[in-house]
Amino acid sequence: MTHSLWRSLSTHGILILGTIFMGAPVWIAFMSSTHPADTLIRDGMQYWFGGHLLETYNEVLFVEGGVMKKVTASRMLYNSMILGVGFAVGKVIVSMSAAYAIVYFRFRLATPLFWVIFMTLLLPLEVRIVPSYGVVANLGLLDTHFGLIVPLIASATGTFYFRQYFKSVPEELLEAARLDNAGPVRFLIDILVPLSKTMIAAILIIMFVVGWNQYLWPLLMTTQEENYTIVIGIKQIYQVLSEGGELPQFQKAFALTVLATLPPVAVVLVFQNWFVKGLVESEK
Amino acid sequence: MSTLTLSGVNKRYDNGAHAVRGVDMSIADGELVVFVGPSGCGKSTLLRMVAGLESITEGEVAIDGRRINEISPADRDVAMVFQNYALYPHMTVFRNMAYGLANRGMAKVEIEAKVRETAKMLRIGEFLERRPAQLSGGQRQRVAMGRAIVRSPKLFLFDEPLSNLDAKLRVQMRIEIKRLQRELGVTAIYVTHDQTEAMTLADRLAVINEGRIEQMGSPMELYSDPRTLFVASFIGSPHINLLPARFDQGQLLVGDTTLTGFADLPEGVPLMLGIRPEHLSLSADGTFEMSIDLVEQLGADSMIYGAVSAFSGEEPIELCFRAGEATRHVPGERLKLDFQTDRAMVFRQDNGERLI
Amino acid sequence: MKRVQFERSVVPYLFVAPQILIIAIFFLLPAGQAIYQSFLLEDAFGISSQFVWFRNYEDTILNYEWLGSAGFTIIFSAVVTFLSLAIALLLAVRANEVLHGSNSYKTLLMWAYAVAAPVAGLMGNLMFNPFVGDLYKGMNALGWDFNHKLDAFDASFVVILIAVWKQVSVNFIFFLSGLQGIPKSVLEAATLDCRSPTRRFWSITFPLLAPTTFFLMVINITYAFFETFGIIDTTTRGSPGGATMTLVYKVYTDGFLGADLGGSSAQSVILMIMVLILTVFQFRFIERKVHY
Numbered sequence: 001m002t003h004s005l006w007r008s009l010s011t012h013g014i015l016i017l018g019t020i021f022m023g024a025p026v027w028i029a030f031m032s033s034t035h036p037a038d039t040l041i042r043d044g045m046q047y048w049f050g051g052h053l054l055e056t057y058n059e060v061l062f063v064e065g066g067v068m069k070k071v072t073a074s075r076m077l078y079n080s081m082i083l084g085v086g087f088a089v090g091k092v093i094v095s096m097s098a099a100y101a102i103v104y105f106r107f108r109l110a111t112p113l114f115w116v117i118f119m120t121l122l123l124p125l126e127v128r129i130v131p132s133y134g135v136v137a138n139l140g141l142l143d144t145h146f147g148l149i150v151p152l153i154a155s156a157t158g159t160f161y162f163r164q165y166f167k168s169v170p171e172e173l174l175e176a177a178r179l180d181n182a183g184p185v186r187f188l189i190d191i192l193v194p195l196s197k198t199m200i201a202a203i204l205i206i207m208f209v210v211g212w213n214q215y216l217w218p219l220l221m222t223t224q225e226e227n228y229t230i231v232i233g234i235k236q237i238y239q240v241l242s243e244g245g246e247l248p249q250f251q252k253a254f255a256l257t258v259l260a261t262l263p264p265v266a267v268v269l270v271f272q273n274w275f276v277k278g279l280v281e282s283e284k
Numbered sequence: 285m286s287t288l289t290l291s292g293v294n295k296r297y298d299n300g301a302h303a304v305r306g307v308d309m310s311i312a313d314g315e316l317v318v319f320v321g322p323s324g325c326g327k328s329t330l331l332r333m334v335a336g337l338e339s340i341t342e343g344e345v346a347i348d349g350r351r352i353n354e355i356s357p358a359d360r361d362v363a364m365v366f367q368n369y370a371l372y373p374h375m376t377v378f379r380n381m382a383y384g385l386a387n388r389g390m391a392k393v394e395i396e397a398k399v400r401e402t403a404k405m406l407r408i409g410e411f412l413e414r415r416p417a418q419l420s421g422g423q424r425q426r427v428a429m430g431r432a433i434v435r436s437p438k439l440f441l442f443d444e445p446l447s448n449l450d451a452k453l454r455v456q457m458r459i460e461i462k463r464l465q466r467e468l469g470v471t472a473i474y475v476t477h478d479q480t481e482a483m484t485l486a487d488r489l490a491v492i493n494e495g496r497i498e499q500m501g502s503p504m505e506l507y508s509d510p511r512t513l514f515v516a517s518f519i520g521s522p523h524i525n526l527l528p529a530r531f532d533q534g535q536l537l538v539g540d541t542t543l544t545g546f547a548d549l550p551e552g553v554p555l556m557l558g559i560r561p562e563h564l565s566l567s568a569d570g571t572f573e574m575s576i577d578l579v580e581q582l583g584a585d586s587m588i589y590g591a592v593s594a595f596s597g598e599e600p601i602e603l604c605f606r607a608g609e610a611t612r613h614v615p616g617e618r619l620k621l622d623f624q625t626d627r628a629m630v631f632r633q634d635n636g637e638r639l640i
Numbered sequence: 641m642k643r644v645q646f647e648r649s650v651v652p653y654l655f656v657a658p659q660i661l662i663i664a665i666f667f668l669l670p671a672g673q674a675i676y677q678s679f680l681l682e683d684a685f686g687i688s689s690q691f692v693w694f695r696n697y698e699d700t701i702l703n704y705e706w707l708g709s710a711g712f713t714i715i716f717s718a719v720v721t722f723l724s725l726a727i728a729l730l731l732a733v734r735a736n737e738v739l740h741g742s743n744s745y746k747t748l749l750m751w752a753y754a755v756a757a758p759v760a761g762l763m764g765n766l767m768f769n770p771f772v773g774d775l776y777k778g779m780n781a782l783g784w785d786f787n788h789k790l791d792a793f794d795a796s797f798v799v800i801l802i803a804v805w806k807q808v809s810v811n812f813i814f815f816l817s818g819l820q821g822i823p824k825s826v827l828e829a830a831t832l833d834c835r836s837p838t839r840r841f842w843s844i845t846f847p848l849l850a851p852t853t854f855f856l857m858v859i860n861i862t863y864a865f866f867e868t869f870g871i872i873d874t875t876t877r878g879s880p881g882g883a884t885m886t887l888v889y890k891v892y893t894d895g896f897l898g899a900d901l902g903g904s905s906a907q908s909v910i911l912m913i914m915v916l917i918l919t920v921f922q923f924r925f926i927e928r929k930v931h932y
Contacts, residue, residue: 007837011734018731019748022808025763026755032772045767045774098659105652106645113656120667121919126866126888127911130895130904131670131677139665151666159659174644184646213756215870220896231756235874238762250772257763264754272747279810280817337828358835370825374847383843384833431829 026261033057033254040250052251060255073259076230080212081263083229086149087211088204095158096200100188102159103166104174120156125217133220143227148218152211158203161278165199166192202278205271209264230260285313286348286438286471288334293343295329295495303329305495307343311473311488316465318474320482321492321518327475328443330492334473335364335441347438358387363432364441368448369424371416371431377403378412381431402434405464422453429461433468440465440472446481458484479519483507491515513636516558516629522587522604525564527557527594529630536630539594539601541571545625546640554633561587561606563627570620574603576613586611590619671912678905689902696906705882706890706907713886716800717864724804725856728811729849733841735812736819746816752809757870764802765875788876792883795876799884802871807863811856818852819845858922862915887911 028045035050061074101107102114125132132151141147169192177187193200212231219232228236234256241249268275288311295304303326311317319327332338334345336357344351352360363384372380378399385395403409406426416424425445432440442461446454462485465472476482482489483503490500491514499506499515510516516524529538531549536542538557549555574590586607591600605621607613630640646652678696680689700706735745752760767775768788779786788794822845830844846853869888872878878885878893885893887907895904 008738011738014730014734015738015745015749018727018808019745022749022752022805025760025767025805028767028774029763032766040772044772044777094658094662097655101652101655104645105655106647107649107652110652113660116663116668117659120663123667123671123912123915124862124866126869127891127908127915128667128670128674129892130901130908131673132666133896134673135666135670150662153659154662154667156663171644178644184648184651209754213754213759215756215758215873216892219873231758234762235758238765238874248771250766250769253762253766257759257766260759261755264756265751268751268754269747272750276750276813276817279813335832337831356835357831358833362832364829364832366825366829368823368825370823370829372826372829372844374850383830387834387836387839431833435833 026258026265029254029257029261033251033258035251037249037251041248056251056255057259060252060259071225071228071233073230073233073256075226076228076233077259077263079227080229080231080260082145083148083214083218084208084212084263086145087152087214088207090149090153091158091207091211092200092203094153095156096162096196098159099162099166100192103163104184104187117156117159120154121160124155125152129216129220132217136221143222143224148221148227149211152214152217158207161203162196162199165196169195198274199278201271202274205267205275206278208267212264230256234260287311287313288439288471288473289344289346289349290330290334291344291346293330293333293345294341295326295333295338296341303495304333307495307497309490309497309500311471313471314469315487316462316472316474316485318476318482318486318489319492320476320479320489323477325492326495327477327492329495331364331441331443331473331475334439335362336360360439361435361437362439362441363435363437364443365425365428365432365445367444369416369428369445371424371427373416376413376415377408377419377427377430380416380427381434384431384435398434399430402430405433406430421449422457425449425457429464433464437470440470442472442474444476446476447478454481461485480521483519489519491518493518510629511638513556513558513631513633513638516631516638520560522561524629525559525561525603527559527592527601527603528633529555529557531555539592540596541594543571546630549630549639550632555639556631556633558629558631559623560627561604563624564603564605564621565623567620567622570622572603572621572623574605574619574621576615576617576619577602578615579607579611579613581610584609588613588619593618674905674908674912676905677901678909679902680905681902692902696902697910700903700906700910705885706887708882709885709887709890712796712884713865713888716796716803716868716884716886717861719800720803720807720864720868721857721860723800724807724811724860725853727804728808729815731808732812732815732819733845735816750809750813752806753813755806757806757867758874759870760802760806761871761874764798764805764871768798768875790880792880795880795884798875799868799871802875803864803868806871807860810863811860814852814856815849818849822848854922854925858918861918865911865915 028047031048031050032040032046033056034053035046036052039046039050060072061077062072098117102110102117136142136147136151139147173191173195174187177191182190212229214229215231218229219235222228222232225233225236234253237256238253241253288309290307290309293304293307294302296302305326307330309317319330321327329338333340336352336355340353345353347360347362372383375383381399381402382395385398390398399412400409403412406429408423408426408430411419411423411427416427419427428445445461446457449457458481461474474481474485486503488501489503489506491498491506493514499511501509503519506515506519510519513526517526527538529536531537531546531551531553533551534547535544536546536549536555536557543557573593575593576588576590578589580587580589586609588605588607588611589602590605592603595601603621605619613619628640629638631638679691679693681692681696682689731749735742735749738745767773770776776786776788786794788798826848827840827844830840834840834843865886866888868886869892872884872886872889876884878889888911891904891907891911894900894907898904
């Protein structure tokens, strides 16, 4: 379709403005993180490189900070990585199994169990946060990786994505497999899983981002600084950085935000196509 | 009055593809011109350039003498029927047809009248309150036509509108389209890759190949007097028999057969002898001998396919012979055939130019 | 459901067990507890509790603060939803049209989805910081006496801006996908029927995007209700004076920081009901509207 010159110009204009709007905060954060503390106090945020990149990031990543002076950014990144990967993998395994059972088996409790799972969609964690904390504390799971990751898997989103996907797989496949004497486990491993590779990849990517970005739950769950994930750590440390000590260390605060953003954004950019596909397919 | 003139029209894409090369034509008021050619030849592109859906790289398109290159599609006063109908899915049939008129500020009462009238003409009056999803392919097709007709445009553009219909419906709709166009007297351009459709619908036909117009004329002109090899083989079903030939010392050599009666042909140049299946006849001492591979009985007619013995060697040359009603010949038989010399054509193989 | 299925007695239960177990322990149990506790009133030391029926609910709903939060949450959600949808739609439409560099634009506009809410909040906070933040200085330079620590409107402005920023990416992705689902020939037919691109957009494109739009509206409202916790906690924390307190944030402050289990449980339950209504609405309304 042809468009007038004016329309093309305004289109590029709008898109460029949009890109600047979306990109500016991270750009500024990154640029500012490469300047020394006094530059920032004196001149405000920076829009270009400041030459202190290695120094600042080195400090942030490897020198202990925080209230108790017990945690480095690299430790927090490590915690976040465990959360992200653990959540993604756990979610995929648990929800894929549940979806498999519901779609491919005829058993008595199928319908009621389906509704139970469905209900979890209605109530995000934020709504039942206080008692959830209570349960986990009583089980002695505070400050543990298990307690951090597993309760998050309670929501049904993954199960629904896989259920939707399995329903779209041609039935003939199962019929052929049964003729070939494949039992349910065989069918799942040899046929269904390889078939679902793209979907699994897409869900893994999305769930990694979701897991990495968890805030409220890790905030409540972790009491020791060494267990902070980067996403909650930046908030706790920000307090210290801006108020404690002589000179507010804004460049470190900026550096922390950049570090917290880098992995999930990198994953999303590198796997862009799978990510978009997973996101769009899932909400049907 | 609506005439269309194309002068030196070219279309080049950013990637260098030259889809339309120097097209010139004039279409008279009320004419139905068909653009026909193989897939990818540029016929749809040319149509879309007239519609305003593709930009014109070079050249001029004019309606009634007025240049329309820079005018937006909605202002060109042309209406188009798309291959997949392109009906607005969220609107009723009535609104689909009324949309163009409403946007032009026509009064509601007038719109209502026009839509109902057109719907009646196309026998879709009972579907006016339905949505496209609730209609069959043929019905949607008629709604698409109704949408075009109701606007009383200067020009109708059809982009392979019948391709998605089943064979029987296609024949029916073809006749209806021709009838409507005659009745309404609106100038029209029709694009198709089906030569039968082209031959039956066209007042004039433009055969397009690789962005160029090979020939333009009435169907019979193109059939009996093709200017190039391409046109000769494209028009006519089943298609023309082509036999590789050479001219040597005043005689035409076709395989191991020598033919007289041809003169003034260039020597030492690969040639092609073209004979239409209906211009061959059985003859006791015929020029060509063929051994039958396949007999097609079509009821009122029959076609016999076989290899010509004049060509021995790796690739057999096939002949198709129109044998008339209920032939009794069978595969394996050998037939001797003769042809009408005055209906035969000779082409150069290199540039397809017709010499005889 | 599938026509062809396995008929095994134990196997499906094994497959479904992990999910159900996790749900039972970490969802049903806390949810049940929340409901139970909403009917209790604890004494000052948390030693004994008393069954008080709906008193907690009454206290909550009639509480001025809670009503203020509810009001703010609703307005906040509406504004954030509207703005992030509008901006995303504009960007998606143009990104869909552009001939050169469309892939670059798409990449550049969609990655923000990966930024966590609190991180976005913190970045925003820094940009509005009186010492370092250009936005803060810029606002004041333009004549707006900007102080988001003291002024309720300014605080809301900051929170809304950050929330919108974060949501635009998701909406953009879905709108773009929706636009690409509209058959090209339908849009071409529209160019022949209608000269103005704006009119074509509102009469053809927008109605055909309706399913996507409704779906996104619900996602956005849910987001504004719940996921903005991270933004608020790293910027205003509900101040000044509860002006930017969303209902979810209130559950957190009352329940966790304030140790008012009964009250915050009641608030939780009310929130649950609100979400329930929203979801039912989504399924009914959208399923009906969608099919052409």
